Amino acid sequence: MATFLYKLGRLAFRRRHFVALIWVALLALAGVGAATAPSAGSSSFSIPGTEAQKAFDLLEQRFPGSSADGGTARVVFKAPDGEKMTDAAHKATVEQTVKELSDGSEVVSVADPYKAHAVSKDGTIAYASVRYEVPGMELKDASREALEDAGQQARDAGLTVEIGGDALQAAPEAASSEIIGLAVAAVVLVITFGSLIAAGLPLLTALIGVGIGVSAITALANALDLGSTTSTLAMMIGLAVGIDYALFIVSRYRAELAEGRDREEAVGRATGTAGSAVVFAGLTVVIALVGLAVVNVPMLTKMGVAAAGTVVIAVLIALTMVPALLGYAGRKVKPGGEKGKLLGRGKKTAAAKANADKASADKASADKANTDKPNADKPNADKPNMGTRWASFVVRRPLAVLLLGVLGLGAAALPATSLELGLPDDGSQPTSTTQRRAYDLLSEGFGPGFNGPLMVVVDARTSDAPKNAVTEVSDEIKGLKDVVTVTPPTYNKAGDTATITVIPDSKPSSVSTEDLVHSIRDAGAGIKADTDANVLVTGTTAMNIDFSQKLNDALVPYLILVVGLAFLLLILVFRSILVPLKAALGFLLSVLAALGAVVAVFQWGWLADLFGVQETGPVMSMMPIFMVGVVFGLAMDYEVFLVTRMREAYVHGERPTQAVVTGFRHSARVVTAAAIIMIAVFSGFIGASESMVKMIGFGLAIAVLFDAFVVRMAIVPAVLVLLGKKAWWLPKWLDRALPNVDVEGEGLRTDAETGKDSDSDGDRALARV
Secondary structure, eight states: OHHHHHHHHHHHHHTHHHHHHHHHHHHHHHHHHHHHSOOOOOOOOOOTTSHHHHHHHHHHHHSTTSOTTOOEEEEEEEOOTTOOTTSHHHHHHHHHHHHHHHTOTTEEEEEOTTTTTOBOTTSSEEEEEEEESSOGGGOOHHHHHHHHHHHHHHHHTTOEEEEEESTTOOOOOOOTHHHHHHHHHHHHHHHHHSOHHHHHHHHHHHHHHHHHHHHHHHHHHHHHTOOHHHHHHHHHHHHHHHHHHHHHHHHHHHHHHHTTOOHHHHHHHHHHHHHHHHHHHHHHHHHHHHGGGGGOOHHHHHHHHHHHHHHHHHHHHHHHHHHHHHHHHGGGSOOTTBOOHHHHTTOBOHHHHHHHHHHOTTOHHHHHHHHHSOOSHHHHHHOOOHHHHHHHHHHHSHHHHHHHHHHHHHHHHGGGGGOOEEOOOGGGSOTTSHHHHHHHHHHHHHOGGGGSOEEEEEEOTTOSSHHHHHHHHHHHHHTSTTEEEEOOOEEOTTSSEEEEEEEESSOTTSHHHHHHHHHHHHHHHHHHHHHOOEEEEESHHHHHHHHHHHHHHHHHHHHHHHHHHHHHHHHHHHOOSHHHHHHHHHHHHHHHHHHHHHIIIIISOTTTTTTTOOSOOOEETTHHHHHHHHHHHHHHHHHHHHHHHHHHHHHTTOOHHHHHHHHHHHHHHHHHHHHHHHHHHHHGGGGOSSHHHHHHHHHHHHHHHHIIIIIIIIIHHHHHHHHGGGGGOOOHHHHHHSOOOOTTOHHHHHHHHTTOSSOHHHHHHHHTO
């Protein structure tokens, strides 16, 4: 692996014009595809195998032309204080609004509130239901404008008018804080490298990779039925890993320059060593994202595969375009320890001088001379960096650091014991939106359960008396707890299938509503035995309940699959059993702590104002399994980058404790910078308008914070110190069976020793790596 990547890096460096042209051409091609592709509609939301989905499919068969998946809108009217909606003037205004809405080209039907009994008991609130023939996201702008204009005319007549439903649904707005996240990443890179050129390389390559990935997703969105959240997720993860992967290779390149190697050789060795870690880190992320297919929810599978594709692009760019751009940069990218003009006016630090002296072939006599100097450089050259000092502290007190880290994450994870799952609805929208205000008006006038009606589908085709079976179902539901209203059944043309609308007493996301869905289904089992009629419950609320249950059921199999595959991959990388096991256990700690933080903020409301959370409620159903997948992949990034340096030092003869210190000396600074960058990028999405994107951004940012700075920087070295040589134990039979992937660059070391590298001093320097 290292030898192949070494050659690839050198080839990209030499053929930089060709490599850059290929990536620019791909970016242009993807951009043209995105610009010319037909606009994507709403992604279909299906949950194969669930009762709600079976009922929905049955409706499309038995009620053809009903536009079951069409967009909906509820135009909610409220009379001024002291007046009622039944007043003649207000009634005339509403009827005029209904007439105008009915003239829409995409409108299937508009229910008059006065004929559909859609006026509240106190007469102050009424609503008109509008159904469209196409899904809400596919409505023409003219249809949306007509809906808004009709509402505005009613407002001008003196009524309060708000519009709910999915007809006004639009793609989530980009948050300005995303730009702030990129700005923070740029500042961190400048501080890390001390040079605008070196700092700009990871940002440039990450933006190109994300541009290609997101443009390709946009181009294929209509054909593959991809939703807007898919590109947002791909952008979020692609930016984070793209910057990090390039950062690790540029950092290793500067370290190789500091050892005295020429630039082409330094690029090759950086790509062969750090590039190997990038490949395996990227593989863990890809495994975690593609593994979401285990859940068998098409929307989630597409999101995972699309984001994984962006990660693959980030890896390929890091291995090819970064070496090419380093070739263009030339001497503007300084060796490690040497500051650029921005921070150090081109001067070498004492450490850089010491490294350059040590790597020079003719410096044997000069070394002796330097020892006689009354120099002030030497103390600085020997001064340990912060990573070394921290690792030395952990080596001295490993048990205390381990216990403190585990207890701290355990405390952060405690709120996760109160986790409640659900899917966002209009009730979770900001109070500034008309959808949220319509939701609140309907709750005020008709009860909280009115916003989450249940649709009961009775399939009586095999029943001897279909209408009697439907009547029995209706009577049974009326007797259940938490039921406010049961509408009369609506039959299809054949008279063998009916729909019944049930209004619960509780809001859609409540436990009581979930219990009611299960109660109706339990009652349906008894009715099936008596009448041979099938009773199915569907509707948005039932869909959400089934979706949450499906995710819960898939969590353990998904965890076993993803962690198992990554465990095998890490055995290959580290040639150890305990190191991958420790990595997996540390990940579980960090993801549980992150879930606890999500519950505390989004469910309990702690620091809600700080993060712009206007409405607390259940955590998004896909959050646990999504965090398990994404955070596991990202956590393994830091594990690979940090521990491979320790492994590299250990296999080259250092004692286990000294290898830990060596790994931190070389990697702690860059891993810290990478984590801060990833946290900044994810935090940028906390300002998004869509609650799901906001929650994902916060969850991933806090998870990286816990994993990078508590698990990888504290718990991992503490465990490795306590284990000693046992950490790197691997059964001999397994060692012989496993292929040698050579992440540490042993193949490069062999090449040097056999004379393939003409720089003899480079040979000696590489032998020390």
